[in-house]
Amino acid sequence: MTTDQYVITVDDLRRRYTGGFEAVSGVTFAVPRGEIFALLGTNGAGKTSTVELLEGLATPSGGTVRVLGHDPYRERAAVRPRIGVMLQEGGFPSDLTVAETARMWAGCTSRARPVGEALELVGLGERSGVRVKQLSGGERRRLDLALALLGRPEVLFLDEPTTGLDAEGRRDTWDLVRALRDHGTTILLTTHYLEEAESLADRLAIMHRGRIVTTGTPADVTASQPSRIRFTLPQGIPAGRLPLSLRAGADGRRVEIRTRELQESLEELLRWARESHVRLDDLDARSASLEEAFLEIARTDSDMAGV
Structure with a gap:
């Protein structure tokens, strides 16, 4: 597999915490350039632990992970300028305005796009002068996304990107994510909204108890159910x-x-x-819907684990 074709490669990835608990137990997958890949799973499945390893926030206990051909933890300087990360919660200074927050972030970002452009992309252009503490929960998520897009990332990690958004905001975000993909950005997202994964993902993987139990296109996964x-x-x-x-x-x-x-x-x-x-x-x-397939996969795997 070449980095021209696959920008994320994960092989037998493991993450063990103090006390011996293994949250990620031998995960393997690859994401081609220009694809939207959704990582789904039940609570405690290991999604967040896996994504943190991809983002270079921790080092694996075993196996390998490469992003753009580099180890994202040990070669962070080579990876970080080329990726964007949208965490579940940003934690911005509450007294800064939206524009001030974006300018502060742009000052730490390589090849930053204009702040106004980033805010317009996520529908916050008219809210640039509002203090962060006055934003709604959905608007804060939009700001999270704007900051992740400032560096024109080649790879974009989205962790629950539409939590707190209303229906219109969610659809607008979906359109933006598709447009980014169409312009060559590779996107890995986690979401609890299965309709979102079904609508956006080119391929997806479902994790349960630290392992990937199924992977494929949304149509492939739903076809497994009647x-x-x-x-x-x-x-x-x-x-x-x-x-x-x-x-x-x-x-x-x-x-x-x-x-x-x-x-x-x-x-x-x-x-x-x-x-x-x-x-x-x-x-x-x-x-069958992706939700039905997801619930059946989780139920079956749980039943087998109890045998």
Whole structure:
């Protein structure tokens, strides 16, 4: 793997804390240049511990990590000017204005873009004169992102980038992240919003108990789970009248069918309904979501761990 193709490479990465607890247990993945890669996981899965190693904030207990071809901890001077980091919480001086905070940060940043440009990118241009302590939680997250973008990073680490944003702010941030990717920035993000990962990520990995349990495109991951068809049967029509091939779970008149052949199953169901003169109320058919796949992966792995 060359640094021209892969800007982040992780091989058998481990992180052990005092007392012997291993938060990261042999993680391996690679991120190509110009990709949005989402690292997901349950609480305590090891996401933050992994990202801190990628950002060069700590040294691994085992394995290797390279960012832009360098060890981000031992070769920090070669890596830091070329990356941007958006932490979960910035911790800025509360009495400085937004513009003053950005200028202070730009003074410590190589190749800093104009402060006004960075603030406009995240929608804070008109709030440049407001003190940080007067910003909403969502506006502070926008400021976090603006500072991460000041150095025109080749690699951008986003830790829960839209926490605290309203729906409009979240969508605006998504558009900005996609635009950055389209201009060549490689982005690694963590998020608890699975819809966000499903919408943004070119590829993703799900961590659980310090390990990666699945990786692939969002479509690859969701394809591992069955689709579902839900509907309500008329009064007096039991679920037992459905064709045997449509294995269904029913709660009274409400029926749910899980299938890996959504189109074929839906066609069979509708044909049966037409021939039986049965109306299916509240009919809803859809593929599995990333959230369903995530919860199933976490549940299955937890069940296996308890065996």
